[in-house]
Amino acid sequence: MDYTLSIDEPVCPGTLYVVATPIGNLGDITARAVHILNNVDCIAAEDTRHSARLLAHLGIRTSLTALHEHNERERSSVIVQWLGEGRSVALISDAGTPLISDPGYPLVSAVVAAGLPVIAVPGATALVAALSVSGLPTDRFVFEGFLPPRSGPRRQRLQALARLDLTRVFYEAPHRLVASLADMVEILGGERRASVARELTKRHETLYYGSLGELHRQFAAPGAERRGEFVICVGGAGSPPGDRVEIETDALLAGLLAALPLRQAVDTAAHLSGLRRNALYQRALELSGAGGSE
Ligand code: SAM
Helix, strand or coil: CCCCCCCCCCCCCCCEEEECECCCCHHHCCHHHHHHHHHCCEEEECCHHHHHHHHHHHCCCCCEEECCCCCHHHHHHHHHHHHHCCCCEEEECCCECCCCCCCCHHHHHHHHHCCCCEEEECCCCHHHHHHHCCCCCCCCEEEEEECCCCHHHHHHHHHHHCCCCCEEEEEECHHHHHHHHHHHHHHHCCCCEEEEEECCCCCCCEEEEEEHHHHHHHHHCCCCCCCCCEEEEECCCCCCCCCCCCCCHHHHHHHHHHHCCHHHHHHHHHHHHCCCHHHHHHHHHHHCCCCCCC
């Protein structure tokens, strides 16, 4: 490995630096990031008030300009013009690596299209941190960012991923965690190995491991801790099952339907699987020949 120690590198005129900042623990800022942020002409930040606090903590007094999802297209052309005039600019987001479920793509693509230099100053990103401790295969993975907020489009997206034999990484908002896990159980199967990383690098950092079904039950339970920031990692179609052996939903329903009235079978299946009663009811109707076709 040929390492270069260049934390005092001269900042190049006319260059855009894409700088990662911490995802919680301020100790994760790199020495090189501090150097670049100190020495560029201007920092483009997603939320200038939020970033001003980070910069104050680091003793950085470089001027800030706002670049967020509502102004990034028009702001990008201004920044490209500044770069063309020889000014140096650093791009940061509220946390982690810019462009990773954060603003910056229009700017970087415009800078590349203009033939101007872009330099990465890498550091924290929740997706890699979560994947690296997920216990799931990391040789091939797909990063899905945030799933659609509404269940219908979310399930469609999950359906498109269902057969891929690679690890999936999702960001999720706390108020949608349980609903997303429920859809994952239904579409990907409750037996898939998975992990949930909560509040990575922060005081309340917690890692949860298990099958999707187990994790859904855990977070859906009354009193479960659902505050904070979350990354969900889910094993591929061919990943070995977790320790707990789970019965396929259809087999479970069919077995229960053979012994119990439909409503009772559905209630029992919902209790055992943690899946939503409505979906199980519909499937039970189909299996018993009383519902519409698939
Ligand atoms: N650019 C950031 C990155 O590089 O990870 C991601 C920004 S995105 C707007 C915010 C989402 O990232 C959160 O909702 C959560 O899913 C994930 N995230 C960010 N920080 C996290 C942390 N400390 N622990 C767990 N997840 C985190």
